[in-house]
Amino acid sequence: MSEFTSEKKAILMEKIVSLCKRRGFIFQSAEVYGGLNGCWDYGPLGTELKRNLKEYWWRKNVQEREDIVGLDGSILTHQAVLKASGHVGGFSDPMCDCLLSKARLRADQIPPQSGTAHWYTGATHAESGWSTSHDFAVLIQAGEGEAKARKTAQQYFAQFLSDKQISPKTLELVGERLESVVDSTRFNPENGSLLTEPRAFNLMFKTHVGASSDESDESTVAYLRPETAQSIFAQFKNVLDSSRVKLPFGIAQIGKSFRNEINPRNYTFRSREFEQMEIEYFCRPEDGLRLTDEWLERRLTFYEEIGIPRDRLHIVDIPEDERAFYSQKTYDIEFEFPFGIQELEGVAYRGDYDLSVHQKATGKSFEYFDEETKEKLLAHVVEPSAGCDRTVLALICQAYDEETVTDEKGKEETRVVMRFSPRIAPIKVAILPLLKNKPELVAKAREIHQMLTPYMTTFYDESAAIGRRYRRQDEVGTPWCVTVDFETLGEKGDEWKDTVTIRERDSMRQERIAITELRNYLLDRIH
């Protein structure tokens, strides 16, 4: 994708979005009612794809490991849990808006400035009799001319003019007052304009528990969880006491989380409702950094196993000043989407921050007793946290391919192929009778279809020419098509009786295989 221009990438993304709708992978939520901003529904094939991803993740990270157990926590979350975790107080960034340029700035990222603030209470225009009254100020730093204050203020008051023909320069400023300021963050460093007071944008969805609850009763407040991790920490002791796990061990969870994003963007990439696949891997403090690196490797291998090659992933070692204050190491795993390189997963070493805050808030011990060393300790945690919907989108973007094929007459056409790994492909095999008006072919094909359905997702199709049916399956990424033909019926000799043609999606190559071998042939390749 990197060889494409941004324009071609935009077209590519449009094609992917179009295919997703046409073939039933992803629909806009409540589309018939005009859509719901930042929400998406998965159609029949998208649902299969996402299930395959989640099931493979669960199998690899829980079922095939002795040291990781699962959890399925409630989405509605006790406010105390999120107060302890810091989400209620800190899960929002105070933001300021520049009164002049309307730029939005994070309050904590504004460098402190000193100088003289020129305050005004309004402006008038003598000729037209127009006037306005707003408090405004401009910061003049040492070395800057005072004329800048008046010019900036005139521009600010000019936005209230109804007559746009009036030049800002002709406005009379009212109520000038000077104030000396030191290390102030109330002014835009770019232009000196006054900023709005910092406002908190809390990104959590809030609700009230209990049918007759009073909306103003703070004690009934609950939140839709903004991440799956907190129920793992809150249930740490219960899991420890009930499942006889020993350090190091992990608790894994797949589930929905909700963030009231100000600005959902890039198709399903940043949604307000999304699914996470998280592991909290608890360990002794001295093992944390090593395990973080090990988890990074393990996660990269996972992406390779589902068909996202390592060279399409970028590993970012987050520098200290950008990490959360409690994290001693954080890696981001990013994917080259057509709309840019974006994060799929974070692997963060969080120390004992999470258990310690819940221990402190509850006053109960979250400590682990090590039988061998006879010591009590607060476990550290390594958190590989993957975005499920983001990974689905990455799988779709990675799989999408167009190739030019030439038919027997020399005519060129485009073949759209979703090159999903067989492991995650929504449909594993399509069963096709060569012709639908030959009852023997249809009956045999249906028989094979019935034979395979208990073992994998299959699709039966008898309509249209065989070539068209192959292409349909290419476009939804079905790795194999099985065609029942006249050889199958024994009409071309006994040596071919009860064999079928199996056609491979990527190479379009065909080979003959006995019906009795079909099940194992496919199962060996989709596991």
Added chain:
RNA sequence: GCGGGUAUAGCUUAGUGGUAAAGCCCUAGCCUUCCAAGCUAGUUAUGUGGGUUCGAUUCCCACUACCCGCUCCA
């Protein structure tokens, strides 16, 4: 949140102040012995709500959604 753009059938697009057009897809039938064949028939659309008008899909306003650029992404 700011600025710009877009909204016609499942998809891609035409077009119009007065009966909305096509290709692809899809469905049914016929035909068809391996890569989107052919024939016949058929379903489906002006994002939502107002305004102007005899009449609005078209002009105006608002809303909603999506896309692009900023911003943001704890």
